[in-house]
Amino acid sequence: MVGWEIIRGLGVTFKHFAETYFDDLKWLGKPRYSQERAAARSSLDSRGAFTVQYPEEKLVIPEEFRYIPFLIYDEGPDGEKIDRCTSCGICAKVCPPQCIWIVRTNDPVTGRPIPEPAEFYIDVDICMNCGLCAEFCPFDAIKMDHDFEIATTNRMATDIFDKQRLSQPASYYASIRPTNFAAEEKARREKEAAKAAAAAAKRPAPPAPGKGPVAG
Numbered sequence: 257m258v259g260w261e262i263i264r265g266l267g268v269t270f271k272h273f274a275e276t277y278f279d280d281l282k283w284l285g286k287p288r289y290s291q292e293r294a295a296a297r298s299s300l301d302s303r304g305a306f307t308v309q310y311p312e313e314k315l316v317i318p319e320e321f322r323y324i325p326f327l328i329y330d331e332g333p334d335g336e337k338i339d340r341c342t343s344c345g346i347c348a349k350v351c352p353p354q355c356i357w358i359v360r361t362n363d364p365v366t367g368r369p370i371p372e373p374a375e376f377y378i379d380v381d382i383c384m385n386c387g388l389c390a391e392f393c394p395f396d397a398i399k400m401d402h403d404f405e406i407a408t409t410n411r412m413a414t415d416i417f418d419k420q421r422l423s424q425p426a427s428y429y430a431s432i433r434p435t436n437f438a439a440e441e442k443a444r445r446e447k448e449a450a451k452a453a454a455a456a457a458k459r460p461a462p463p464a465p466g467k468g469p470v471a472g
């Protein structure tokens with residue numbers, strides 16, 4: 257029938273419109289703004305249109321969301337910070353807008369490079385959140401953060417993040433990207449096990465009992 261498809265299309269729009277209000281009924285008697293409500297309404301089960309009342313409510317951030325990169329450090333047995341970054345400079349080379357710069361550490365006596373950065377800066381006004389630095393880092397030392405609330409009233413003074421501002425413990429990375437963290441840890445353990453097995457295979461077998469060198 258002529259015009260039937262137009263009526264069907266309008267029906268879809270009307271259904272979406274009506275569902276917006278039916279979905280609201282589920283939240284009657286509950287607090288007007290809540291994180292529970294924001295999470296439910298931004299999930300795949302939500303129906304109709306919805307508005308998130310930021311900053312009282314915030315959308316649930318998916319694991320692969322990326323904003324400004326951060327540097328990971330591991331914690332040693334005495335709680336000391338061990339930088340994963342070796343200041344190899346790969347991230348700075350691949351960064352499209354060239355907003356990373358690194359100062360390497362040198363041994364004060366020999367002058368030879370030490371594999372950790374003395375300084376590490378990212379200009380967050382230039383960073384375009386592409387994630388290439390994190391993808392190319394061979395040491396899983398730089399990852400993309402979820403924290404997007406970095407607005408400031410004095411960007412000239414605050415928007416060049418230094419090493420201290422960028423550094424986060426590995427536990428923070430595990431908390432915001434649990435799937436990625438678990439996969440990387442598994443790969444790391446497998447690599448270490450393979451290395452240990454290869455080293456063990458290269459070691460000469462101990463002499464058989466009774467065939468050792470005879471003292472003269």
Ligand code: SF4
Binds near residue numbers: 341344345358398
């Ligand atoms: S973050 Fe990674 S790629 Fe960048 S300098 Fe450090 S180790 Fe190299």
Ligand code: SF4
Binds near residue numbers: 325390
């Ligand atoms: S996310 Fe992209 S633009 Fe930002 S520092 Fe990393 S490589 Fe550079």
